[in-house]
Amino acid sequence: MDYTYFPGCSVKGLNKSYEISALSASKVLGVNLLELNDWNCCGATAYMSIYELRAHILAARNLALAEKYNRDIATICPACYVVLDKTNRYICENKELRENVNAALGEINLKYYGSLKVRHLLDIIVNDVGEEAVKSKVTAPLKGLKVAPYYGCQTVRPFGAFDDKENPQTMEQLLRWIGAEPVKFPLKAKCCGGMQRVTNEEAALKLIERLLKAASRSGADCIATACPLCQMNLEASQDRVNSIFGTHYSMPTLYFTQLLGLAFGRPIESEVALGQELVAVDKIIEPYKVSVIKRER
Amino acid sequence: MDYTPREIIASLRAEMVDRVLKSNTMWLCTSCYLCTVRCPAGIKITDFMYELKRLAIEYGLGEHQGAAILAKTFVELVNKYGRIPEMKLMATYGMKTSKTKPGKLLSQAMLGLKLFRRGRLPLGVETIKGVEDLHKIDRWLVSKKMEPNLVERSKGGEK
Numbered sequence: 197m198d199y200t201y202f203p204g205c206s207v208k209g210l211n212k213s214y215e216i217s218a219l220s221a222s223k224v225l226g227v228n229l230l231e232l233n234d235w236n237c238c239g240a241t242a243y244m245s246i247y248e249l250r251a252h253i254l255a256a257r258n259l260a261l262a263e264k265y266n267r268d269i270a271t272i273c274p275a276c277y278v279v280l281d282k283t284n285r286y287i288c289e290n291k292e293l294r295e296n297v298n299a300a301l302g303e304i305n306l307k308y309y310g311s312l313k314v315r316h317l318l319d320i321i322v323n324d325v326g327e328e329a330v331k332s333k334v335t336a337p338l339k340g341l342k343v344a345p346y347y348g349c350q351t352v353r354p355f356g357a358f359d360d361k362e363n364p365q366t367m368e369q370l371l372r373w374i375g376a377e378p379v380k381f382p383l384k385a386k387c388c389g390g391m392q393r394v395t396n397e398e399a400a401l402k403l404i405e406r407l408l409k410a411a412s413r414s415g416a417d418c419i420a421t422a423c424p425l426c427q428m429n430l431e432a433s434q435d436r437v438n439s440i441f442g443t444h445y446s447m448p449t450l451y452f453t454q455l456l457g458l459a460f461g462r463p464i465e466s467e468v469a470l471g472q473e474l475v476a477v478d479k480i481i482e483p484y485k486v487s488v489i490k491r492e493r
Numbered sequence: 494m495d496y497t498p499r500e501i502i503a504s505l506r507a508e509m510v511d512r513v514l515k516s517n518t519m520w521l522c523t524s525c526y527l528c529t530v531r532c533p534a535g536i537k538i539t540d541f542m543y544e545l546k547r548l549a550i551e552y553g554l555g556e557h558q559g560a561a562i563l564a565k566t567f568v569e570l571v572n573k574y575g576r577i578p579e580m581k582l583m584a585t586y587g588m589k590t591s592k593t594k595p596g597k598l599l600s601q602a603m604l605g606l607k608l609f610r611r612g613r614l615p616l617g618v619e620t621i622k623g624v625e626d627l628h629k630i631d632r633w634l635v636s637k638k639m640e641p642n643l644v645e646r647s648k649g650g651e652k
């Protein structure tokens with residue numbers, strides 16, 4: 197299964213562990229992620245706050261570059277996913293926008309015909325790969341690992357292309373396939389505060405504290421995320437939250453792809469990309485790591 | 494938040510545009526799209542918040558909002574490199590707001606240090622090949638007067 201892979205800036209920067217683990221898990225599952233050559237920043241939420249047309253053009257340059265391969269676009273960052281998907285849809289729905297974007301792209305000899313589909317890796321793994329194939333690759337089932345499935349906002353909103361917009365289920369499904377135990381986590385599709393952690397910390401920390409509280413109360417050993425911004429906010433803010441709210445959170449926050457890698461028995465550092473956490477994960481991965489080492493001997 | 498989204502819509506109906514554009518409401522919007530999927534009238538409220546941000550910038554009413562400063566910095570960096578060097582984004586934002594939020598630079602630096610210790614800080618900054626293409630489009634947009642140029646452009650290619 198081939199896809200045109202759009203990584204996005206974040207997983208090339210502070211969140212490389214997401215990309216490394218995503219590429220590794222995809223490879224195990226026969227999902228071939230072929231990186232788009234010379235992709236540009238999708239624009240995230242920031243570009244659209246200043247410019248509308250330019251923001252669409254920025255996203256559309258990627259779509260136009262990808263179109264010649266005629267494969268679905270695979271993203272792992274939900275912000276990239278929504279931005280590219282939104283421009284893709286708006287261009288198709290709105291003739292004037294399409295013409296303006298293409299007139300601009302014409303200046304650099306590109307044109308976007310609107311033939312592509314933008315997908316998130318979670319969707320691809322659950323719906324294209326499927327239960328049987330995922331289960332067949334599990335060598336170290338994550339038995340007994342309680343996981344709070346955290347989708348964040350943009351994995352499912354606004355379009356809800358592959359799951360419910362407020363009560364999604366795909367990550368729970370996937371976690372069960374690899375032997376883990378998803379806990380009930382009603383805040384699973386609520387916002388982590390996004391970039392407000394930088395621009396309005398007070399507001400963001402309130403949201404983050406709420407999420408950490410809910411995850412702790414649910415009895416989860418760790419949180420699984422599908423978003424680099426969520427991962428950073430939830431993990432890197434625990435010190436701040438603890439000092440401001442007088443709490444004692446120490447909640448490991450991993451990418452769902454890292455849990456996949458663990459269950460697939462992949463090398464812990466080079467492929468599961470563990471070892472750069474700010475909140476230690478040793479305790480929770482120990483039981484599964486042992487079985488990995490045993491198997492490798 | 495100065496006004497809730499409901500109050501924003503009501504204020505605009507009452508033609509209190511000034512009050513709306515001066516508020517911090519849209520700058521607190523994270524684009525979580527919860528309102529958009531819930532709105533019974535099908536209003537794309539998140540898109541509407543983007544529109545308010547752009548208007549506030551255009552009329553020079555958002556200059557002091559942290560999220561506006563960050564967004565502008567973001568645009569500058571994308572225009573320069575074609576991608577976002579995250580550490581540079583944080584550092585530039587910290588510098589720009591160091592007068593109004595002196596603690597910010599320090600707390601960002603502390604986080605940077607923690608990430609560095611864990612081996613998470615990326616090395617250099619990459620510039621894409623297509624950055625000249627982006628500038629070309631930009632010049633064309635300006636020449637066609639299709640969109641105002643609100644953020645100063647800087648030359649690409651620098652490291």
Ligand code: SF4
Pocket residue numbers: 498521522523524525526527528529538539542
């Ligand atoms: S998208 Fe809507 S609900 Fe979410 S932060 Fe923005 S205005 Fe609020």
